[in-house]
Amino acid sequence: MVENQVEIGFDVDEVLAEFLKGIIPWYNRKHKTNFKYEDFHTYDFWKVWNCSKEDAVKEALEFCRQDELSELEPVKGSVEGVKLLRQKYQLQPVTARPDVALPRTKGWLAEKYDNVFLRPKFSGGVYHGPGKSKAELCKELGINVLVEDNGDTAKECVKEGIRVILIDRAWNQPVMPKGVVRVYHWDQIPETIERIVSESREYTHEVQ
Numbered sequence: 001m002v003e004n005q006v007e008i009g010f011d012v013d014e015v016l017a018e019f020l021k022g023i024i025p026w027y028n029r030k031h032k033t034n035f036k037y038e039d040f041h042t043y044d045f046w047k048v049w050n051c052s053k054e055d056a057v058k059e060a061l062e063f064c065r066q067d068e069l070s071e072l073e074p075v076k077g078s079v080e081g082v083k084l085l086r087q088k089y090q091l092q093p094v095t096a097r098p099d100v101a102l103p104r105t106k107g108w109l110a111e112k113y114d115n116v117f118l119r120p121k122f123s124g125g126v127y128h129g130p131g132k133s134k135a136e137l138c139k140e141l142g143i144n145v146l147v148e149d150n151g152d153t154a155k156e157c158v159k160e161g162i163r164v165i166l167i168d169r170a171w172n173q174p175v176m177p178k179g180v181v182r183v184y185h186w187d188q189i190p191e192t193i194e195r196i197v198s199e200s201r202e203y204t205h206e207v208q
């Protein structure tokens, strides 16, 4: 492993794993409902399911204990993109998934991406209450570029000086601050990371 190799952070759900496409049919079977991916204009599941936040969190927690979590599809283009990036960078998954998801998350990442990721790190979030935020976790880990789909996390991270590549989704539509680069397909991610890393190297060189 190359010394001082730049570490890139990757959110797991909706960046690597099609979580929503897995939980929706599971939820529909359980509750005899008919929700579709297109219904999720927000990632606050309770607003779509029309239940309390507490109940929605319980549902998601239960899903994270099921084998379906190990059967999620990788986001299109991510397997190829990740392999390409691994040649130059260290790849660190950072997720707000609950602790119960740890073994399945590790297994899934290893299987789908051929063991190229570092051990996933878990931040605080909806399942953990006020734990360490993803921005704090990224800072601690020395991650200065994060690939993410959550708009609030993206905003928090740029405030802390972390550059964010935001994968365009229905739930992250509001205008994003400077420091967030919106991409539409996974195949744009390697070149975007390359550009951001070389920009920040030039900047570091200038100030020295």
Ligand SMILES: [Mg+2]
Binding pocket: 011, 012, 013, 014, 015, 148, 149, 150
């Ligand atoms: Mg996500």
